[in-house]
Amino acid sequence: MSVPYGFDGDISKPEMLASTSFHNGGGARERFTGKVVLITGASGGVGAVLADSFACEGAITVLADVNRNAGEALERSLRDRGHQAMFVTLDVSNAGDWSAAMERIQSEFGALHVLVNNAGIISRTGIRDVTSEEWQRVLNVNLMGSMLGIQSVAKLIRDSGGGSVVNVGSTSGVVGHPGVAYSASKWGLRALTRSAALDLLEWGIRVNAVHPSQVAGTGITKGANEGYRQASDRVMPAGRAVNAEEVASAVLFLASGESSYINATDLMVDGGAVSIGMPRMRSLLESEYSST
């Protein structure tokens, strides 16, 4: 089995260590130099920050999105700063779009090392009102889109020497959420992560997921009711929303050789909300009561 990025964990081989991000000379981090990284939903929000972060660490980025104008603007901005980047129009729920994107990646770069399944849409409708159309639309993008993505890239990543897939889930896929279709899609993503990791093990492809809580300033968050947004930030253990850069940092870790022994796992990027959110709220309430 090939090991993503060539580090087989044997620290008796200094030449191997020197080639990994663990020992990069102490300068700016360059964990992805020469690596081709495909990011879906890259035109805005978390995806655009991901594209920038990967590019700043040496990656050749493929920016995939349905929003062509914003995607091409990001492509220009990355190129102007000396990075190699290519925008592709891609609706993640469309198998034909995936085939076309893979052909372009194959002909432009001949390799692929990382896929980040980041594209996602929100739905805030509960079980009493959700329609089958809305359910289908959300599941198609958030869940089927990620499945099609992994299926489409797997062979090229294998032939490129192995690599990593990172799925962008949500705390809504770990607890309940007012939007039943959104929550179901993100719970499903966790099953997809594990099953794909099992199947792709022998191809040297790790599959992991990150689960952010509410992310500050992205399209999805801006669409939320202001009162909900503020209340949600206030009750977080950290007292604030997570930044897209903090999400990107977790994604880059899972995409890089630094996480070479981490597979099929869920990394919460929620400031502890899911684990300690309840006791934290209780202590907040207790301090409010004791001060009255």
Ligand SMILES: NC(=O)c1ccc[n+]([C@@H]2O[C@H](COP(=O)([O-])OP(=O)(O)OC[C@H]3O[C@@H](n4cnc5c(N)ncnc54)[C@H](O)[C@@H]3O)[C@@H](O)[C@H]2O)c1
């Ligand atoms: N914003 C949050 O609070 C939050 C919290 C947890 C998880 N997430 C997840 O983070 C990811 C990014 O969300 P965001 O907050 O940056 O949202 P966003 O709306 O700012 O960005 C989403 C991007 O995905 C693109 N997109 C939408 N449908 C697509 C499709 N069918 N094919 C390709 N691209 C498509 C959009 O054009 C947009 O550029 C999503 O998977 C979302 O579920 C977001």
